[in-house]
Amino acid sequence: MDLSSISALNDRQTRSISPENFTGAVGGGGRATGGTGAWNARDLGPGWKISPSVDIAAGETFELASIEGAGWISHVWITTHTDNWRTLLLRAYWDGSTEPAVEVPYGDFFCNGWGVFAQVSSQVIAANPHGGFNSYWPMPFRTGARLTLENTSDVQVRVYYQITYEVGGDHSAEGYFHAQWRRSNPLADKVPHTLLDGIEGSGQYVGTYLAWGVNSNGWWGEGEIKFYLDSDDEFPTICGTGTEDYFGGAWNFDVPGQGYTPYTTPYLGLPQVIRPDGLYVSQQRFGMYRWHLPDPIRFRERLRVTIQALGWRSGWRYLPLHDDIASTAIFYLDRPTAHRPATPSADDLEVHLGTAPVPDLGSTPPRAPRA
Missing domain, CATH: 2.60.120.1390 (Protein of unknown function DUF2961)
Structure with missing residues (x-):
């Protein structure tokens, strides 16, 4: 990383989108009264990790971020269970485009394409135990940005994420x-x-x-x-x-x-x-x-x-x-x-690691093999 500009002053402002602040609004974090952590925080009330994650239903697409105006995404942190790393499709759209500039399976984008964790310690992608995925790829835009995550599987998926970005600046030459x-x-x-x-x-x-x-x-x-x-x-x-x-x-x-x-x-x-x-x-x-x-x-x-x-x-x-x-x-x-x-189908994405479980016929019904 070039640290020569880290001390430079400018008029940009930092914002962050997460399940605790879906829009990145100023003063909008920690206000949730409902969410995936509401039951855990029932004794504490608002401000105590009530909405740390989202559940994406089978076949649905969830909007991770919608940003208006000029800016750039500086960091993405995201995590979910390893079973979901090849069944989720990450997309990014710039400046109102209806076609994505990014369309990549979730795990592959973070250098973990096989659904089995591997530590990655690089400048722009860091994959940390156990499935804490980070991107530092600069993603500038001029009029707006939109990031989505599609669940191509037949089960509900829970996802934790935080997207850090700056608003303002001139990105016309990027x-x-x-x-x-x-x-x-x-x-x-x-x-x-x-x-x-x-x-x-x-x-x-x-x-x-x-x-x-x-x-x-x-x-x-x-x-x-x-x-x-x-x-x-x-x-x-x-x-x-x-x-x-x-x-x-x-x-x-x-x-x-x-x-x-x-x-x-x-x-x-x-x-x-x-x-x-x-x-x-x-x-x-x-x-x-x-x-x-x-x-x-x-x-x-x-x-x-x-x-x-x-x-x-x-x-x-x-x-x-x-x-x-x-x-x-x-x-x-x-x-x-x-x-x-063409957008890959669920079959196109599927990883075959040959890990079908052996059923215990003496106690429980056989389970379907996992991809």
């Missing part, structure tokens, strides 16, 4: 924050996974998160990431040298004697390694992030981003893989909307 999610499950034969496609305008690419599920034995990360900028057609301007290389690692993330070794740093990391358990969790799964904060990838007309999935076969030949790859691509653009993929 790009709009965008985040897009795509999944290849499984990846088609000899076809790269697409992170972004059809992005038009001027801006900068600033971040990648991948939830990568391996569907074969052996090393899986020989593939290159490619950035097709502006007039690029068949060949890209920027071409990486390997998957682990792009995420700042080397030699298969394999420390001799330790195997895959997780790490989390301000700009890049492999915070999650899910290993087979010898029973229902049969495949390896990984979570990786790369933030282009000191090194944004700038484009002026258009952008496309892809990554290959390659392993090894006999004779030291590359083997195209058919893995489960879910990507979250983050960029700033000179407009509040961009070409984006």
